[in-house]
Each structure stands twice: as C-alpha cells, then as structure tokens.
Amino acid sequence: MRKLLIFLGLAFLAATPLQAAGVRTRQVSIGFSCGRGCLWQDGIHRFAPPALSIDGTPISANVTHLDPLGTPIHLKNGATEYWFTGPLAQDVHLKLQIQFQVNDETPVIRFRYTLKSDQARRMTTPGGAQSLTYLQTSLRDLPDVKEVSLSNFAQLTHSYTLAEQAIDNRYFEDRGSFMGPILAAGDGRRSFLLAYEHGSQVPDAFLQYQLSPNRDVRLVAVKGNYLSGQTIDDGHSWQSVWMETAATEGSIDELASTYRRFVLKYMAQNTATRIPYIFYNTWNFQERNKWWNGKPYLESMNEERMLKEIDVAHRMGIDVFVLDTGWYEKTGDWTVSRQRFPDGLKTVKQKLDSYGMKLGLWFGPTTAAVSSRVVREHPEWRRSWNGEVAQPQEVWETEKSYKMCMVSGYADAFADELIRLAREVGVTYFKWDAIAQYGCNDPHHNHGGENNTPQERSDSYAFQLVQYMSHVADKVAAAVPGAIVDFDVTEAGRSVGLAFLSSGKYFLINNGPYYQNYDIPIDLKRTNSNLFFYQGQARTWIARTPLTFDKWIPSTLFLTHYFPDDPQQWQEVDVASLILGQDGIWGDLLNISDSGVAFFASALGRFKRVRDDITESDPVVTGIVSASPEIHEKISASTGRGAVVIFATERGTYRYITRHKVAPEHWASEGVAVSSDPAGRARIEANFDRPGAKILFFGVR
Numbered sequence: 001m002r003k004l005l006i007f008l009g010l011a012f013l014a015a016t017p018l019q020a021a022g023v024r025t026r027q028v029s030i031g032f033s034c035g036r037g038c039l040w041q042d043g044i045h046r047f048a049p050p051a052l053s054i055d056g057t058p059i060s061a062n063v064t065h066l067d068p069l070g071t072p073i074h075l076k077n078g079a080t081e082y083w084f085t086g087p088l089a090q091d092v093h094l095k096l097q098i099q100f101q102v103n104d105e106t107p108v109i110r111f112r113y114t115l116k117s118d119q120a121r122r123m124t125t126p127g128g129a130q131s132l133t134y135l136q137t138s139l140r141d142l143p144d145v146k147e148v149s150l151s152n153f154a155q156l157t158h159s160y161t162l163a164e165q166a167i168d169n170r171y172f173e174d175r176g177s178f179m180g181p182i183l184a185a186g187d188g189r190r191s192f193l194l195a196y197e198h199g200s201q202v203p204d205a206f207l208q209y210q211l212s213p214n215r216d217v218r219l220v221a222v223k224g225n226y227l228s229g230q231t232i233d234d235g236h237s238w239q240s241v242w243m244e245t246a247a248t249e250g251s252i253d254e255l256a257s258t259y260r261r262f263v264l265k266y267m268a269q270n271t272a273t274r275i276p277y278i279f280y281n282t283w284n285f286q287e288r289n290k291w292w293n294g295k296p297y298l299e300s301m302n303e304e305r306m307l308k309e310i311d312v313a314h315r316m317g318i319d320v321f322v323l324d325t326g327w328y329e330k331t332g333d334w335t336v337s338r339q340r341f342p343d344g345l346k347t348v349k350q351k352l353d354s355y356g357m358k359l360g361l362w363f364g365p366t367t368a369a370v371s372s373r374v375v376r377e378h379p380e381w382r383r384s385w386n387g388e389v390a391q392p393q394e395v396w397e398t399e400k401s402y403k404m405c406m407v408s409g410y411a412d413a414f415a416d417e418l419i420r421l422a423r424e425v426g427v428t429y430f431k432w433d434a435i436a437q438y439g440c441n442d443p444h445h446n447h448g449g450e451n452n453t454p455q456e457r458s459d460s461y462a463f464q465l466v467q468y469m470s471h472v473a474d475k476v477a478a479a480v481p482g483a484i485v486d487f488d489v490t491e492a493g494r495s496v497g498l499a500f501l502s503s504g505k506y507f508l509i510n511n512g513p514y515y516q517n518y519d520i521p522i523d524l525k526r527t528n529s530n531l532f533f534y535q536g537q538a539r540t541w542i543a544r545t546p547l548t549f550d551k552w553i554p555s556t557l558f559l560t561h562y563f564p565d566d567p568q569q570w571q572e573v574d575v576a577s578l579i580l581g582q583d584g585i586w587g588d589l590l591n592i593s594d595s596g597v598a599f600f601a602s603a604l605g606r607f608k609r610v611r612d613d614i615t616e617s618d619p620v621v622t623g624i625v626s627a628s629p630e631i632h633e634k635i636s637a638s639t640g641r642g643a644v645v646i647f648a649t650e651r652g653t654y655r656y657i658t659r660h661k662v663a664p665e666h667w668a669s670e671g672v673a674v675s676s677d678p679a680g681r682a683r684i685e686a687n688f689d690r691p692g693a694k695i696l697f698f699g700v701r
C-alpha cells in the first residue's frame, strides 16, 4: 500500500500538479504527503483524518490517495475553494471529500469534510454515545494555550460576552475538555488557531476540544451531531461543520487580529453582512409608548408616523430603517398590514428610496398564525414536544401563532416567503427574533425518527437549528442582492457561536439587564422591567461592555442600538459609542431637537468617510467602561484613518497617545487639543468640564 501511495503520488505529480502540491498560496501551503495517521498538513501542523463509528465499527477516514475534484472555485468574497476526494483505506465504498477555502490576505484555512458512499452505511452510537472525532492535532511545541469562548451569557450586562481563559498544562495532564469555539496556542514567536462553526450557550457544548497528556487535542462531537442509524448512501452524505485553522508568526494577540480580518472579509460569502451601515429600529419607541405613554406596542406602527420618522432618520444620516414588530397582518404569511399601511409599504419604500435608505423588517421566524397558509397547508411542520403541539400564543398584539420547526420543510417555505416579500416590498434587511435553541422532538421532521429517542431528536434539532438558519439566510442572500439577516441573541438560550456569522450577523443587546437581574423588587404588571431604558449615559456602559468581542470578531457583527435623546452631552456619548461598530440607533426620533438632529448628521457624516477604516481596525482600549478615562482607539494600521473616542464620568483633563500613526487631517470635539509626535502618532489632551464623550476622527476635516 505504501509503495502504491508513492507511485500514485508520482503519477499525479506528472499529470496534475495540484495533487502533488495540494494547495499553495501566498499565505498557506496545504500538503497531503504527511505520513502515518495524517490526512493533511499546513506547514508544521498535521491533522489526523476524522474518525467515526460505521455499522458498529470504528472507522478512520484515512484515504488511500486524494484527487482534485473539479477546478478551484473563486468565491464572491475573494477566497478560493479547493475540493479533493479519495476512497477510505478501511472501506473503499466510502469516499472522503475535503473542501478548503483559502485567501491571499490571511493564513486562515476554512475547511470541512463530506463522506459519501455507493453502498448503504449507517453511522452508529456505541453505548448510546456520539463517536465522532472531527480532527486531531498536536500542541506539543506551543506552551501557551487559550480558550476563546463567545457565548458566555453575563447577567451583569444581560448579554453574551467574549471570554479568554488560559489552559494550563494541568488540563492536558488531567484530560480536560473545552467548548471553545476558538482554541489559540503560541510560544510568543508563533501562534496557531483551531475553531469550529457552530453555536450554543456556555456550558451547553455540542462539540468540544478534548485534551491529552501528550498535548494532542481532538475536536469531538458531544451530542446531536448525528443520529444513531443515520444513513450514508447514494442519496445521503454526511457533512461536518466548517472548521478553521491558522498558523501565524507572532503572539496570540496578533493571531486574534489575523482571525478578525478573516471573519470580516473571508468567512462569509455575503459581504453585505459586514458593511457598517447605521441602523435605526422602531422597537424602542414602541416600548416607550407602551410603558411611558400607556399605549399599545403597535399604536405607533402606521404609515403616518413611519413617514415622519424616516424624514428625521434621513436627516440624521441613518442608512437602514427597520420596522420592528407590527408591520405585518399575521405571522407565517408575512403580508403587510393594510390597516396600518394601506398601500402595503409602497409609500414608505418610495420615501426610503428617495433618500437612498434601505428597508428592514422584523420577523418571528419560528411563529406562524393559526389561520396562516403555511399552518393550514403544513400543520405537520409545527413544533411538537413528546407528541403534543403547544397551544398557540398571541405574538405582539397580533393573531395567535404556533411555533414552527425550522429543521423541517418549513425552513425552505420560510425562505421563499422572505424572497417573495423582498420582491414585493423591497425589504433587504431581515431581523429574526426569538429563536430558541431547543423546542422540538417531533419524529416526522428532519431531526430523527421513530427509531431515535425523544432526547436524540431534541438534541439533533438543537444541533441542526443554526445550520438551517444559515441555509435560509444564504438562500435569501442568493436571491436578494445585498440582503442581510440579523439573528436576535438578546436573551439566553440562543445558538451563539461562529456558525451564524458565516451567513449573517447578531443583534446583541436589547435593553441589557432587567430590574430582576439586579434583585430590585418591582411590580412587573405595572412597570417596564427594563432597567437601562432612560436617556443619559448609563445604558451606554452596558452596551459598550461586550465590545471586547472586537478583538476576535468585528464589532460590526454585533448590532446594538444607542439612544438619540437630547441633550447633546448624552448624544455625544451615544455617537462616540455606536461608531465603535455596533452602529445602531433607536428611540423617540420625533422628539429630538433640531440641533440634536444636526449633531447626528455632522458626526455620522464624518464617521461615514472613515467607517471602513474603523471597521478594519483592531480595537485598542485603555481604561474601564464607565471609569475615567475610558479610551477606544480604532485607527487603521494601514491608512492611519479612523477614530479615537474618550469617555469620562469625572471632570478633568485626560491625555492619550495613539498606538497607531494617524493621518494628518483630523476633526475633534470641543475641549480637545491634538498634536503629532515625531513618530506620527497623535498626542491628545481632552478637557472635560462635565461627564460625557470626546470624539476625534482622523482622515477627515
């Protein structure tokens, strides 16, 4: 066999250089001739093939040889995709396909595996446990290891939060496991990354990294990754989640910067999801109207009010105007409410078009009204739990709705509904609310049958949910140019991780913590339960805290709204916060003063001239949120353009020297003096005579 391998290798070297060379770009070199137990290697890091249980037997997806499959594909985001295939040494009826996506700007490799078979095979769960290793590699020469988790739900901010945890050698010695999804390792001079694209809240792991005393690390399935008895045959293949790896020079912090650039530019095919538009959403005013003015949530959701709001939003510089809940007749059908919008949003869309603004709409993707067509025609797509379909519930003052199963034929029906609506009313931004990770164990959907246990079906639903969501978002984006899907993760129990970021973005914070989170006794029947609901600076402390994501994942992917309310003292704090990447505004637009609107217009106008520089910049943060000073530098290392914002809650003079060289042109708030040092950095002195924020734009006058 060994001789045959060498022979085949030589044969392909002559016939098809791709086989011999694997994949070679300016950034990476992927090779296949890497010895026993190795499927492929990237420079010095070797990856073992996936291993799984087939018909009760442990199978390694080691291949006898690999051939290129088709020609390289140039993807829309500028990356290139390569496919290879080869038969398994242990079972020639099974074929492994490897898909690599590489780019010329970063050394991050995105890859996944597919198994096909020309004879029926079944994936098995020996002893009822998942038996699936996605990859195995060694961290032997990299003493510093960190887990980067993205889905810790912090009660202090009522938000998902990034957390980095050092993994000391004791966790290798004692065979510890970590959920990730990112594992970073280094020795100070070079660094290495492993990541997988899935999503769930810590500590509810579906995949995890399993450590060994010899410093091997395996990425293994924990639950729900496949079903007991899942078939691989002519009509069914098994496909892994997407995984990522990168080997770089430099520290783990430099690795984070490289990975951040990959997420911004090369992870998703739909690059519109990464554009730092300024978003407005009607929800906050709907909530204020309910709790301050004693009106129904949907009272303000009508053409007259929306046209007035669009005028103000345009004057402020907002790009995307999002109608939150209430624009529709009923869930499921997703047709425009003719009572609220007599011409079906036509006038609204015309006004938005005349201002060059985009239309966004709210959706409850897993809800469909009792009388909706999808429920009448496909009642079998409703979610069920232990054989019972839950009673329908009212959705935001509209018709009672059932919960629908996204891991069923409903997913494509929902995608088609969004595409139809995009064609009819011109919506390109889709806010998806209230999608819980768990909720269906029905045996007639696509997540297990009668021969699987209810627990298995529930786990399979939860595992596949985010993949189906991505499928819907990708289908919509393919049909609707510029479409963006935003997944609301403002509550616990959502599928937060890397998977959805390959198709869309997150809506991170609603209002942050509730009174209950802070143990403040209130009568929930009479009071809004939102604690950080009032104008001023306090809400911005909550909303800025999860900006720590920006080190690894661009903050542009975590939409969060800030208030537009007067006085300008707080408007400056809001603008200074939102331009750091969360990019959202909501509140009572019709009650902002003219000078307040003019302030937003001038500040956002300057922002838009450097927003791409800000978006590509690594964050440089000094100080603690809500302490004085709290400084955020977002200056592009390549252009010197971008912004520095300084917050202070105490009066006084604060000084800062930028880490990066800055472009000579700049604009700064009142009370700020700027000079340049010999190295081209900016020396900043900011004088605060009251709490607030100072904004500095570089590259703009």
Ligand SMILES: [Zn+2]
Pocket (backbone or CB within 6 Å): 382, 383, 384, 405, 406, 407, 408, 440, 441, 442, 445, 446, 447, 461
């Ligand atoms: Zn289901």
